[in-house]
Amino acid sequence: MIPIGGNRSTSPIQQGGAIEESSLAAEICKNLNSPCKAPPKPPPLSLSKRVTRISSLPDTHQNREIAFLDPDQSSGQNFNRRQGSNSSPLKNRSAVIPLSQFVASEAFCAAEFSDHGHFLASSSLPQVLSPREILPAHKRTTLTAFDMYQQISLLLNSLEANNVESNSRLLAFALQLIKKKEDENTAVLILAKLLCLIDRNADGAAELIKADTAVAIDNIDNAFGDIIQEVKQRLSSLEERHHNTGLQSAEMALQTIIPFEFAQLLTTSCNTINIPLIPMLLEEFLSKNEFQLPYEAHLSYALNFVMKSPRLQQKLLLLAPPITAAAPMAFILKLSLQIHKKAPVTNIGARQMALAAVLAALATHWRQKNGGSCFVTVLTIELLCSHLEQCVSDFAELIKSSKLSRIIDNVSIDFPFLLTFHPLDFDKKVVLTMQGAVVQEGQVRGWIWEAPGIERACEILHLQAEESLRTIVHDWFSVAKKNREGCQEEISIADLLNKLALLAIERNISENNSIERLLAQAAMAYESQTCNLLIKAWENAIAGMAEGLDKGLIKSAIAACIIKALMKRCSDGAFASTEEIYETLGEVNEKLIDKIQLQYDCSIVRGEAEQRSKTTGGAFVLYNRVNQERIDNPTAFQLFVRETLLELQTEEWTKGLRRMVEHLVLFSSSRHFVMNALCEYCPKSLLEGDPMKNYGNMRYTPWVTRSGNSAKQALQVYCQENISKKTEMFSSKNSEQLLEKILLLCRSLSEQHRAFFRENPSAGILATILGVHSFRLKVSHPTLIKGWSSSSAPNRWIASEVIAIGQAIARAPLAEQTRVQLIDHTKKWILPLHQGALFDRFVAALSPSITIQGFREQLAAFLIKAMPSQQSVHSQRLCSLDTALYEALIPEQKQQLESSAIHFADTNRQSGFYDCHFCFVVNPGTGCLEMWEAHSDGTHLEALNQKLWLIDQVWEFYTDLDNLFPKDV
Numbered sequence: 001m002i003p004i005g006g007n008r009s010t011s012p013i014q015q016g017g018a019i020e021e022s023s024l025a026a027e028i029c030k031n032l033n034s035p036c037k038a039p040p041k042p043p044p045l046s047l048s049k050r051v052t053r054i055s056s057l058p059d060t061h062q063n064r065e066i067a068f069l070d071p072d073q074s075s076g077q078n079f080n081r082r083q084g085s086n087s088s089p090l091k092n093r094s095a096v097i098p099l100s101q102f103v104a105s106e107a108f109c110a111a112e113f114s115d116h117g118h119f120l121a122s123s124s125l126p127q128v129l130s131p132r133e134i135l136p137a138h139k140r141t142t143l144t145a146f147d148m149y150q151q152i153s154l155l156l157n158s159l160e161a162n163n164v165e166s167n168s169r170l171l172a173f174a175l176q177l178i179k180k181k182e183d184e185n186t187a188v189l190i191l192a193k194l195l196c197l198i199d200r201n202a203d204g205a206a207e208l209i210k211a212d213t214a215v216a217i218d219n220i221d222n223a224f225g226d227i228i229q230e231v232k233q234r235l236s237s238l239e240e241r242h243h244n245t246g247l248q249s250a251e252m253a254l255q256t257i258i259p260f261e262f263a264q265l266l267t268t269s270c271n272t273i274n275i276p277l278i279p280m281l282l283e284e285f286l287s288k289n290e291f292q293l294p295y296e297a298h299l300s301y302a303l304n305f306v307m308k309s310p311r312l313q314q315k316l317l318l319l320a321p322p323i324t325a326a327a328p329m330a331f332i333l334k335l336s337l338q339i340h341k342k343a344p345v346t347n348i349g350a351r352q353m354a355l356a357a358v359l360a361a362l363a364t365h366w367r368q369k370n371g372g373s374c375f376v377t378v379l380t381i382e383l384l385c386s387h388l389e390q391c392v393s394d395f396a397e398l399i400k401s402s403k404l405s406r407i408i409d410n411v412s413i414d415f416p417f418l419l420t421f422h423p424l425d426f427d428k429k430v431v432l433t434m435q436g437a438v439v440q441e442g443q444v445r446g447w448i449w450e451a452p453g454i455e456r457a458c459e460i461l462h463l464q465a466e467e468s469l470r471t472i473v474h475d476w477f478s479v480a481k482k483n484r485e486g487c488q489e490e491i492s493i494a495d496l497l498n499k500l501a502l503l504a505i506e507r508n509i510s511e512n513n514s515i516e517r518l519l520a521q522a523a524m525a526y527e528s529q530t531c532n533l534l535i536k537a538w539e540n541a542i543a544g545m546a547e548g549l550d551k552g553l554i555k556s557a558i559a560a561c562i563i564k565a566l567m568k569r570c571s572d573g574a575f576a577s578t579e580e581i582y583e584t585l586g587e588v589n590e591k592l593i594d595k596i597q598l599q600y601d602c603s604i605v606r607g608e609a610e611q612r613s614k615t616t617g618g619a620f621v622l623y624n625r626v627n628q629e630r631i632d633n634p635t636a637f638q639l640f641v642r643e644t645l646l647e648l649q650t651e652e653w654t655k656g657l658r659r660m661v662e663h664l665v666l667f668s669s670s671r672h673f674v675m676n677a678l679c680e681y682c683p684k685s686l687l688e689g690d691p692m693k694n695y696g697n698m699r700y701t702p703w704v705t706r707s708g709n710s711a712k713q714a715l716q717v718y719c720q721e722n723i724s725k726k727t728e729m730f731s732s733k734n735s736e737q738l739l740e741k742i743l744l745l746c747r748s749l750s751e752q753h754r755a756f757f758r759e760n761p762s763a764g765i766l767a768t769i770l771g772v773h774s775f776r777l778k779v780s781h782p783t784l785i786k787g788w789s790s791s792s793a794p795n796r797w798i799a800s801e802v803i804a805i806g807q808a809i810a811r812a813p814l815a816e817q818t819r820v821q822l823i824d825h826t827k828k829w830i831l832p833l834h835q836g837a838l839f840d841r842f843v844a845a846l847s848p849s850i851t852i853q854g855f856r857e858q859l860a861a862f863l864i865k866a867m868p869s870q871q872s873v874h875s876q877r878l879c880s881l882d883t884a885l886y887e888a889l890i891p892e893q894k895q896q897l898e899s900s901a902i903h904f905a906d907t908n909r910q911s912g913f914y915d916c917h918f919c920f921v922v923n924p925g926t927g928c929l930e931m932w933e934a935h936s937d938g939t940h941l942e943a944l945n946q947k948l949w950l951i952d953q954v955w956e957f958y959t960d961l962d963n964l965f966p967k968d969v
Helices: 024-028 047-052 099-103 106-110 131-139 145-158 164-180 184-200 202-208 213-245 250-266 277-285 294-308 310-317 328-336 347-362 374-386 388-401 452-460 465-480 493-506 515-527 533-547 553-569 578-595 634-646 655-668 671-681 683-688 711-718 735-748 751-759 782-788 794-810 816-830 833-844 852-866 871-888 891-900
Strands: 065-068 095-098 403-408 411-416 429-433 437-440 443-447 488-492 596-605 617-624 629-631 728-732 765-769 773-777 902-911 914-922 929-935 953-957
Touching (some): 145 164, 145 184, 164 184, 184 202, 184 213, 184 277, 202 213, 213 250, 213 277, 213 443, 213 452, 250 347, 277 294, 294 310, 294 347, 294 374, 294 388, 328 347, 328 388, 328 515, 347 533, 374 388, 374 765, 374 773, 388 403, 388 533, 403 711, 411 533, 429 493, 452 465, 452 493, 452 515, 465 488, 465 493, 488 493, 493 515, 533 553, 533 596, 533 711, 553 578, 553 596, 553 655, 578 596, 617 634, 629 634, 634 655, 655 671, 671 683, 728 735, 735 794, 735 902, 735 914, 735 929, 782 902, 794 852, 794 914, 816 852, 816 871, 833 852, 891 914, 902 929
Antiparallel strands (some): 065 095, 403 411, 429 488, 437 443, 596 617, 617 629, 902 914
C-alpha cells in the first residue's frame, strides 16, 4: 500500500480477481469513428510537451496592481508589453486596483497577468479592457466573441518563443470576426476552436488563417475536426487493446479516460476553460440514443453545470497546485493526466494540471469499487451528482495539502488519505505464450505489452514495455521449464507488476530502490486506467471522517478494550487507591482518544464476499495520529499502548501510583494483555486462533477492523456539525408495505424538491438499511415517478400497476422453452451430479399444463427434500432458481416483467456500462412482490434474499434535503 499524507508505506499488491468485461464497449465506440476532414497541419503537442513550454509566473505578486481603462478614455489606447522595462505600459490609467483584491473578485477568472501585473496584449494590436467589458463576462452564463478574443490574447502572451507576426495575425483575425457580428454564436465557436489550436501549436494555427476569412474558418473547422478524430481514434484503440488483452474492463477504461480527454481539450495552458467547446464535445462523443448510458448522463450533467455556473467556473480557475512537486498529490495528478513523473512543471503548468484533473473528476461517473464501502461511496456519489461546488472545494484542499480538514469542537482535525487497491484488481491471471501473446478462450488476441495498464506501469518505472515484458515472459517460461513452441503459462497481474518493479531495480533506472514504493507506483499506474485516482483519494479521506469523533464506533471500542484490559490488572489497593486508579485510567483513555486515528484500507481482504453489500475487502487500520505510524499487528499494538502509558508519567505521582503504571507498562508488553484486549473487543476473535500468530486472518481486532462504518457519522463530521442529520426511519415487513411508504415519502417532498429531482435525475436521497447497506433513493427514476405522481392511493396503484402484471405472468402456462432452460439450470448449477437421475424422474412426472408459478413451487419443494440444509443456503439456491426463471421466460413475458419493475434505489455498483438498481417486481415463481436488483436500462433482473435485505429490516432516509450539504447556485 502507499499511504498518503504522512503514513508509512508498504506494498499494495496481494492477490485479486477477474474484472468483468462486456461487448457493449464496442457500441460506445461506434460514435467515435465518424470521419473528419484533416488538412495538413503541424503535429499537435502532447499535454506533457505543452506543460514544459508554459512560462512560469512568480508566486509573490500580492502587492502588484492591475489597471483598468476608464470606458470613456479607452478609445485608441494600447496595452503594450515592454520587455526589459520597469515602467508601466499603461497611460491614462483611471483606476488602479491591488492585485490581492482583484484575485478575490470575479474578474480574476477572466484574465491573467504579465510580469508587471497587467493584462497582456500584442504589441501591435489594440486591446481595450475595461470593467464594463470584463466583469460582466464572468457574471454571464454565455461568453461573447470578445471574451474569446481576451482568452486568445491571454494564451498567446503566456506561451514562450512565439512568433510575433503569428501572434499579430491571430489577434487580427479574432478582431475581424468580432467586428462582423453577423452571428455571435458562430464567431464564439470558431474562436473557441482557434484557442484550442493555438494552445497546441500557435504558429501552426497562424498558418491556417493566412487566406481570406471564409477559407480560414474552413481551415479552423477542419483542423479542429482532425483533433477530435485523433481523440476518437485514441479511444477506439484503447477499447480494442483492452478487449484484446482482457486484463481490465474496457467499459471502465472508457468511462475513466473520456473525462480526461474532455478536460484536456477544455483547459488551456494559461489556466482557463474553453467553455464554448462543451456543447460541441458532448454532441461529438455521446451516443444519440434516447436512453443515455449512466456515465454519459453524468458527463453531460457535470459539464453543462460547469458551463452554466459562473461561480463554479471561478472556483475552478482559483485552484492552487500542490504545495511542492514532491507532494503525493503531485504524483497522482501527473499519473492521471499521462504526464511523465519526471517532467518539469512550471507554476502555471501545475495549476493547469490541477484544473484538468478536477474537471475530469467532476465529469467522472463514480461507482463502488472492489474494497470500497457503501458508507462512504454513497456520500461521494451524491456529492458528485448534485453538489459540484462542494466537490471542487474538497478537491482544491486535497490537491494543495494532500488532506482534508474539518473543525470538530473548535479543533481542526486532518484527514489524510490512504491510496491502496484491492487484491481482486491484481490476482487476475492472464495466459501467455512464449512470445508474450495473450490467449483468450484458446485464441491469440493481442500482446501483453499492448495492455494499457501494463504499458502505463512500464512508463512509470522507466521501462520500455515490449522489451521488458519479453524478458520477463522468457524468464518465466525458463523457470517453468517450458521452452517448446506452443506452450502456454499463466501469470497474475500482481506477479507481472512485481517482476517489472524488480527489473527496474536491477537496471538501476529508478531514483528510489524501494521495491515497495516502485510496486505501489506501478499499481497506481495500472489502476489509473480504470479508476479516477483523485476521486479515490478523496473518498478515502472522507472514509476516515466516520471515526473523526471521539465517540466513533471503532475508536471508542478500541480505547474501551484497552482500558478494560488494564483495569483487570489493577488490584484495588495493591499499588494505589481506587480513586487514583480510576483517575489515572481516565487520563489514559483521554490520551488514547487523542492519539487514535483510523484509516480505511481497501487492500485488506475480509474473506468471503458478504451477501448483503457484495464487497470482499476493506478495513479500518489503527494509526498513531502523533507520528502517523501504522499499527496493524499485535506487537505494534502493544508498543502503542506501552508508549501511551509512559507519556503519562509526572513527578506529581505518588510512589504507589508510579509502581502501578510501571506494572501496567510491563503488562502491556505481554501476550496476556493482547488476549484480554481482544476478548473485550470481540470475544469471537479468540476462536480464530492465536492472536500473536494468526492475527492476519482475524476479522475484528483492536488494530485492524474488517468492516464498514456509519454513513451518518461520516456525514456529520464532513459537514462539521455537532449533531447528526435528521432522518425518517421505518421498518419493513414486506415489499408492498415498503414500496407504499417510499411512495408516501416522495409525495411528502416539496414541489421545489420534486422539481429539482426531475431536472437532475442523477441526484437522490441518502438512505441506509441499518447494519446492511447505504445507498440512494432514486426519486426521479421514471418508474418511481409514475407511482408518486399518481392521484391514486399508493396501495391501489401498486396493486393495479405492478402486482397485477406480475401475477398474470406467474399464472400463465409454462412455455416449453422456459421449462427446458430452468431444468438445465437446476441440473448444472444447483443439484449435485448424483441426484440428476432422481431429478429427471421427478420432472417427467409433472403435469405438462402446469403454470409458471406451479412449476417453480414444485422445483423448490424438490430441492428442500433432496438437499436439506440451513435456511440461508436454501435461500441462496432459490434466488439462483428465481433469477434463472426470469431469464428463461419467453421474450414477451420477460419484457412485460421488466416494464412492471419499479426502480427505487441506486445500489452504488455497476455492471459493464450500466448501474445496478434496487427494484420492486413480482417474482414470477411465487406471484409475490419482492425486492430485486436490475440494470439501469431495466434488464438483467436478479433475485435477492428477502430475509437479508427486506423482512424486518430498519430503513433510514435523510429527508432534510435543505440542510444536508451546502447548496450549489
